Amino acid sequence: xxxxxxxxxxxxxxxxxxxxxxxxxxxxxxxxxxxxxxxxxxxxxxxxxxxxxxxxxxxxxxxxxxxxxxxxxxxxxxxxxxxxxxxxxxxxxxxxxxxxxxxxxxxxxxxxxxxxxxxxxxxxxxxxxxxxxxxxxxxxxxxxxxxxxxxxxxxxxxxxxxxxxxxxxxxxxxxxxxxxxxxxxxxxxxxxxxxxxxxxxxxxxx
Amino acid sequence: xxxxxxxxxxxxxxxxxxxxxxxxxxxxxxxxxxxxxxxxxxxxxxxxxxxxxxxxxxxxxxxxxxxxxxxxxxxxxxxxxxxxxxxxxxxxxxxxxxxxxxxxxxxxxxxxxxxxxxxxxxxxxxxxxxxxxxxxxxxxxxxxxxxxxxxxxxxxxxxxxxxxxxxxxxxxxxxxxxxxxxxxxxxxxxxxxxxxxxxxxxxxxxxxxxxxxxxxxxxxxxxxxxxxxxxxxxxxxxxxxxxxxxxxxxxxxxxxxxxxxxxxxxxxxxxxxxxxxxxxxxxxxxxxxxxxxxxxxxxxxxxxxxxxxxxxxxxx
Numbered sequence: 001x002x003x004x005x006x007x008x009x010x011x012x013x014x015x016x017x018x019x020x021x022x023x024x025x026x027x028x029x030x031x032x033x034x035x036x037x038x039x040x041x042x043x044x045x046x047x048x049x050x051x052x053x054x055x056x057x058x059x060x061x062x063x064x065x066x067x068x069x070x071x072x073x074x075x076x077x078x079x080x081x082x083x084x085x086x087x088x089x090x091x092x093x094x095x096x097x098x099x100x101x102x103x104x105x106x107x108x109x110x111x112x113x114x115x116x117x118x119x120x121x122x123x124x125x126x127x128x129x130x131x132x133x134x135x136x137x138x139x140x141x142x143x144x145x146x147x148x149x150x151x152x153x154x155x156x157x158x159x160x161x162x163x164x165x166x167x168x169x170x171x172x173x174x175x176x177x178x179x180x181x182x183x184x185x186x187x188x189x190x191x192x193x194x195x196x197x198x199x200x201x202x203x204x205x206x
Numbered sequence: 207x208x209x210x211x212x213x214x215x216x217x218x219x220x221x222x223x224x225x226x227x228x229x230x231x232x233x234x235x236x237x238x239x240x241x242x243x244x245x246x247x248x249x250x251x252x253x254x255x256x257x258x259x260x261x262x263x264x265x266x267x268x269x270x271x272x273x274x275x276x277x278x279x280x281x282x283x284x285x286x287x288x289x290x291x292x293x294x295x296x297x298x299x300x301x302x303x304x305x306x307x308x309x310x311x312x313x314x315x316x317x318x319x320x321x322x323x324x325x326x327x328x329x330x331x332x333x334x335x336x337x338x339x340x341x342x343x344x345x346x347x348x349x350x351x352x353x354x355x356x357x358x359x360x361x362x363x364x365x366x367x368x369x370x371x372x373x374x375x376x377x378x379x380x381x382x383x384x385x386x387x388x389x390x391x392x393x394x395x396x397x398x399x400x401x402x403x404x405x406x407x408x409x410x411x412x413x414x415x416x417x418x419x420x421x422x423x424x425x426x427x428x429x430x431x432x433x434x435x436x437x438x439x440x441x442x443x444x445x446x447x448x449x450x451x452x453x454x455x456x457x458x459x460x461x462x463x464x465x466x467x468x469x470x471x472x473x474x475x476x477x478x479x480x481x482x483x484x485x486x487x488x489x490x491x492x493x494x495x496x497x498x499x500x501x502x503x504x505x506x507x508x509x510x511x512x513x514x515x516x517x518x519x520x521x522x
Contacts (some may be wrong), residue, residue, distance in 0.1 A: 011309065034389075034503075034504075034506075037388070037389065037395070038364060038390040038395065038396075038503050039365075040362075040365070040366070040391075041336065041362030041365055041388075042362075042388045042389075042390060043250060043251055043336065043362070044250050045250070053306070054309075066256075104365075104368065109362070110366050171510070174507050174510075175507035175509075175510035175511075176507075178502075178504040178505035179503075179504050180504050181504075186319045
C-alpha cells in the first residue's frame, strides 16, 4: 500500500498509543485493587467486581468508539477521550477515599456496593480509553481488504500493552512509589499521549 | 511497507518467550505428602486441606505444608497448643490492664482463641474470620464449639473493625500466614483503627513471621501507631505485643504474670514466657532494617517485601 509520510507518522503514533493506553488501562485495574481492598476486603468478590467493571467499560468504549468513528474521522476524537480520562485519573487519589467510605457507610460491603465502588473508580476513564481501539482501526483502514489486518495489529499491540501494564504496575511500580503516585503518573502519561494525538499530522487527505 | 512485516518478527519472538515461560512454570514438581488427607475444600478464598497424623489434625491452605500450615489441633486434648507461637499470643494477658473482652482477627483453626475461652470462660472472646469454610472446618475437626462467651464472626477483619463500635482489652492479630498477605491488615491506617478499638490499658498481640523484609516493615508500621513494642521469640515466629502509654518495667511484668498465672491457672505459664521477651531499638538498625518503610494504604508492597529474605536477624 502506498503511504505518505504524514499517515505513516500517524500509523506509528497510533500503534505507540495503543501500547501505552493498553498498559495504563490494565495497570489501573491492578491499582483498583489497592483502592478497594481497604474498604471491601481482598477476596475474590472484589476481583470479580474489578474485572467485570473493566470489561464493561471496554464494551462501552468499543460500542461508543465504533459509533463515533465514522462521524468524526480524526485522531482528535481519541485524543479528547484520552485527555478526559487523564483528568479523571488525576482526581482519583484525592477523591477515592471519601467516595469509598461513603459507599461502605451507606451500602455495606456486599456485591452491589463493591460493583458501585469499582464503577466509580474505573468505569468512566476506562470506557473513554476503550474507544481507542475501534477508532484507531477506523482511522488506519483505507480499504475493506486490509481491515482485518489493521484490526489484528491494533488489538494485538494494545493487548501486549495490557500485559506489560499489568506486570510493570504489579512488580515494579506498586513496590516502589505507591498507588496514589502511580495514579498521577498514569494521568501524566495519558495527557502526553493525548498531546501527541492532537499534533496536526492526524489530518487525513480527503 | 505492510503492517504485518513491520511487526511479525517481534511478535513471534514475544510468543516464543511466553511459551517458554509457560513451560518452566508447569515443569516445577509437586511436593510429596505422607499425612492422611481427611478433607479438602475449595472456598471463595482458599484451597483448604485438612490432614490427620496420629492424634493431630492440621489445616493447610495449599500443598506446601512447610509454609502454608494454618493450625494444628490435638484431638486428645483441647487445651493443648501444639504450635509454639500461639502460646506466646497469650502473653498479651500479662500486659492488659483489665481482661474483660478479647478480640481475635484471623481465626484459622481457632486454637488460640478457643484455648483462651477454655481458661477464661467468663471473658467474652470474639474471633473474626474471613473464610466461612475455615470456620466450618474448625468446628468439624478442630474442637471449636459454639458456647456462651465464644463467638466467631464471618467477616474481613478490617471491615469488622470499621463497622464495630466495641472496645477490647486484648486484640490478637494473626490474619496473614502462608501465601496470603492481605495488605490492608498491615498498614498504619489499619493499626490506627485497631487502636481506636482498644479499651483503656488495652494491648495488641500480633504474630509475625521474621524471615523476610515484611517483618521489618510490619514492625515499623506497628511502632508508628503504638509507642511501646515488646517482642517474644516464639519458635520460628515472633509475637509482638504493642500498647500505648508508658513502658512497663520488667518488675511490673513479672508481678502481672504471676498474678494472672494464678488467677487463670493457664496451661502455659505466662511467667515462663517472659524469658523469651526481647526489647529492641526499632531505629537502632540491629534487628530491624533501617531502610524498612512504614506501610500505608497507599504504599504497602507486601508481596514484594515477602520475597526479600532477611538474614542474620540478631536478637540480643
